[in-house]
Amino acid sequence: MFDSVLVANRGEIAVRVFRTLRRLGVRSVAVHTDADALARHVREADEALRIPSYLDIEAVIAAARDSGAPAVHPGYGFLAENPAFARACAEAGLVFIGPPAAAIETMGDKIRAKRTVAEAGVPVVPGRDEPGLSDAELKAAALEIGLPVLLKPSAGGGGKGMRLVRDAADLPEAIASARREARGSFGDDTLLAERFVENPRHIEIQVFADGHGNVIHLGERECSLQRRHQKIIEEAPSPLLDEAARERMGAAAVAAARAVGYAGAGTVEYIISADHPDEFFFMEMNTRLQVEHPVTEMVTGLDLVELQLRVAAGEPLPLTRDDVRMDGHSIEARVYAEDPARGFLPTGGRVLALAEPEGARVDSGLDAGTGIGGSYDPMLAKVIVHGPGRAEALRRLDRALASYTLLGVPTNVAFLRSLVRHPSVVSGDLDTGLVERALDDLMSGMSVPPEVFAAAALERMLALETGDDPWEIPDGWRPGAHAWTPWIITPSGGDPVEVRVQGRAAAARVAIGTAPPVTASLSRPFTLTYAGRTTSFQAARDGDTLWLGRDGHAWALSEHVRAEAGAASAGTGDGVLRSPMPGTILAVKAAEGERVAQGQPLVVVEAMKMEHAVTAPLAGVVAKLPVRAGAQVALDAVLAVIEEE
Numbered sequence: 001m002f003d004s005v006l007v008a009n010r011g012e013i014a015v016r017v018f019r020t021l022r023r024l025g026v027r028s029v030a031v032h033t034d035a036d037a038l039a040r041h042v043r044e045a046d047e048a049l050r051i052p053s054y055l056d057i058e059a060v061i062a063a064a065r066d067s068g069a070p071a072v073h074p075g076y077g078f079l080a081e082n083p084a085f086a087r088a089c090a091e092a093g094l095v096f097i098g099p100p101a102a103a104i105e106t107m108g109d110k111i112r113a114k115r116t117v118a119e120a121g122v123p124v125v126p127g128r129d130e131p132g133l134s135d136a137e138l139k140a141a142a143l144e145i146g147l148p149v150l151l152k153p154s155a156g157g158g159g160k161g162m163r164l165v166r167d168a169a170d171l172p173e174a175i176a177s178a179r180r181e182a183r184g185s186f187g188d189d190t191l192l193a194e195r196f197v198e199n200p201r202h203i204e205i206q207v208f209a210d211g212h213g214n215v216i217h218l219g220e221r222e223c224s225l226q227r228r229h230q231k232i233i234e235e236a237p238s239p240l241l242d243e244a245a246r247e248r249m250g251a252a253a254v255a256a257a258r259a260v261g262y263a264g265a266g267t268v269e270y271i272i273s274a275d276h277p278d279e280f281f282f283m284e285m286n287t288r289l290q291v292e293h294p295v296t297e298m299v300t301g302l303d304l305v306e307l308q309l310r311v312a313a314g315e316p317l318p319l320t321r322d323d324v325r326m327d328g329h330s331i332e333a334r335v336y337a338e339d340p341a342r343g344f345l346p347t348g349g350r351v352l353a354l355a356e357p358e359g360a361r362v363d364s365g366l367d368a369g370t371g372i373g374g375s376y377d378p379m380l381a382k383v384i385v386h387g388p389g390r391a392e393a394l395r396r397l398d399r400a401l402a403s404y405t406l407l408g409v410p411t412n413v414a415f416l417r418s419l420v421r422h423p424s425v426v427s428g429d430l431d432t433g434l435v436e437r438a439l440d441d442l443m444s445g446m447s448v449p450p451e452v453f454a455a456a457a458l459e460r461m462l463a464l465e466t467g468d469d470p471w472e473i474p475d476g477w478r479p480g481a482h483a484w485t486p487w488i489i490t491p492s493g494g495d496p497v498e499v500r501v502q503g504r505a506a507a508a509r510v511a512i513g514t515a516p517p518v519t520a521s522l523s524r525p526f527t528l529t530y531a532g533r534t535t536s537f538q539a540a541r542d543g544d545t546l547w548l549g550r551d552g553h554a555w556a557l558s559e560h561v562r563a564e565a566g567a568a569s570a571g572t573g574d575g576v577l578r579s580p581m582p583g584t585i586l587a588v589k590a591a592e593g594e595r596v597a598q599g600q601p602l603v604v605v606e607a608m609k610m611e612h613a614v615t616a617p618l619a620g621v622v623a624k625l626p627v628r629a630g631a632q633v634a635l636d637a638v639l640a641v642i643e644e645e
Contacts, residue, residue: 001313002026002071005097006064007045008085009075010054011365012381013289014041017073020305029067031060035375040365054078057085061092071095071312073305077377080288081108097312099209099287103260107285110154111192117282120259122252125271125281127194129154139171141193148196151175153182153189159229160185164196197281199274199431202226203238204286205253206296206304209262210311216321217250218296218304223269224430225419227344232412232435233419234292235331236299239390239428240277249280250321256285265289265308274431291334291382294363298330298386329393330386333401333416335364337378339580340415341446341493346378346607347635348582352408352540352547360385360400372409374582374607380411390428394420407540407547407554410492410635414553418442448491448555450512451530453499455537456546456557457487458522462505484511492545492556492636575623575642577614579633583607592625596642603627603639620644 004027007014014030018041021028030045033053042048047067051059055078064072072094074080086101098104107113111129118124128141131154142149142165151174153161161182163174179189202223209215222238223231237246253268267290269283293304302319311317338344351370356362364381372380383400387393401417419425419442424434435442483502490496502509502517510530511517518531526539526548538549546557587604590596601613602622624641627633 004069005071005073006069007073008060012363013075015365016363018044029069031063040367057088073097076288095312097308099262099264103262104287106260107287116259117256120255122256122282125194129192135175138175145195150194150196151178151191155188156186197271197273201272201274201431204267204269205250207253207257207266209257210317212316214317215254215257217253224432226432227435232334236295264311294384295330295332299326328388329390331393331397332382332384335381336412337372337409338412339410342580345581347410348372349409355405357400357403401552405538405549407549417552452555453489453512454510454520454530455528456489456559457499457501458505487559489557489559577640579637581607582635585627585629585631590622592622594622616642
């Protein structure tokens with residue numbers, strides 16, 4: 001076993017690898033950029049060294065040498081599947097805790113990967129995968145395969161550059177846009193075309209190989225619950241497979257690993273039609289540890305990082321396939337800094353308060369004060385549960401998410417709760433299009449409840465009541481009775497709502513919008529009684545924004561008191577364009593004083609290689625345009641103001 005290991009990564013995966021290193025008594029070395037100097041993974045390592053970028057191969061190699069670490073664990077993402085990095089480690093005399101560079105290279109090229117595994121007898125999706133297909137050849141290939149087809153970049157994964165085409169008329173633009181995104185994400189715009197499997201399920205097999213000729217599989221994971229072709233909930237075992245199907249797919253995965261001389265941890269991903277579960281097709285092989293590896297750990301009792309370390313150190317696998325036992329059911333939910341109400345666009349901010357659930361495994365790189373920007377993947381943490389059966393595991397995951405509180409950064413936690421309770425998820429009737437089809441139902445419970453607006457208004461009243469000057473309290477006092485004090489409460493991304501308060505925070509009547517008033521009171525710590533129901537919130541304030549959290553939900557609310565009552569709409573400008581995500585201004589397509597039409601694109605914002613055009617909400621004149629190309633903007637930053645003529 002190694003005496004020290006450098007982890008060439010950040011966030012939750014670095015923290016997770018450190019956990020195993022500590023248990024084994026192995027010294028841990030972290031690397032970090034300037035932006036991550038105070039990050040949790042830096043503090044939890046035994047030693048940390050600065051590098052300019054997590055993608056800088058020379059800097060990572062130099063850090064390993066300077067620290068004296070003989071081995072490098074790449075985690076996932078960044079350099080984990082970069083064959084040049086694996087070779088550079090070998091040339092520097094370092095052990096790369098992963099497969100040989102040749103295996104990474106073969107499986108990293110989807111065209112070569114399909115051909116290699118097909119020769120090994122692994123079923124592949126029908127399609128055309130010759131290198132260098134022109135636009136015209138791709139179009140002809142798509143029509144030959146038969147629509148619908150899936151266009152995929154050869155050089156990368158994660159859903160970037162993928163386009164589903166159902167109509168031949170859409171092929172030219174789909175090919176062009178897929179090439180642009182593939183070129184921007186991977187530096188290679190080579191595309192392949194595959195038959196699109198209707199009602200597809202995404203099931204993957206965990207494989208392990210050592211340097212002594214042993215290759216085994218550790219069962220499957222179901223990863224069909226996705227948005228934008230990226231997984232959000234994974235589980236083991238799959239509710240679809242029986243033991244015979246599991247062994248057929250496992251044997252094919254082992255054959256795929258042997259075909260490339262694999263070593264270490266890897267995942268062979270399959271696509272299966274929910275309508276024909278007896279057929280499975282190879283999709284790709286991930287030559288690294290997967291984000292969802294904890295569910296396999298929970299049902300097998302194995303530490304996959306420890307197995308990686310031992311295999312990389314030259315030890316044989318300590319078990320055979322016959323030794324692997326699947327115990328119970330495990331489910332993982334990925335917590336993302338994203339806003340489901342805005343098409344899952346990435347968000348950002350600073351973690352003001354964090355309460356992680358007890359009774360569940362949480363793999364996280366977060367703590368209070370952590371800043372979340374647009375430079376890295378928006379995944380923040382993973383919540384993993386285990387139960388004797390699938391139904392109990394789903395219930396435990398729902399309870400764990402309900403007790404997860406993160407204030408300061410909009411996340412998908414409440415959406416995940418809605419998803420795990422959806423009838424199709426509960427019944428196991430899954431496919432990769434379920435989230436998109438059920439999105440309206442899943443979002444139906446995401447509106448801000450009236451008691452949250454009441455709590456925000458009463459919090460302002462309570463804060464002012466603790467001041468020294470009673471005449472500054474906006475309680476509308478007059479002889480005989482308290483008058484109504486109107487507040488405007490605006491949830492992030494939502495419309496302003498007028499909340500009228502009569503009395504003081506400890507004993508008030510509150511009217512939300514046009515609804516009749518109800519009795520309410522607020523006390524510290526943040527406990528609200530509203531219409532006879534008492535509720536406690538987690539609360540944090542960030543300048544003019546109050547964050548409230550409860551049951552997995554988190555609401556960001558800004559408020560102000562108005563001198564005169566009036567319509568709630570007076571507190572906002574309908575022509576204000578705000579950034580839907582933190583990112584960089586790629587283009588400004590208008591100028592101050594210019595007349596614009598409703599729906600006209602005005603500003604293009606980019607984050608995580610994803611572009612979003614922000615359009616004019618109404619026709620009018622650009623009154624303000626405070627941004628310029630190249631500027632960094634925060635979530636909800638004002639991009640432009642349009643005034644009606």
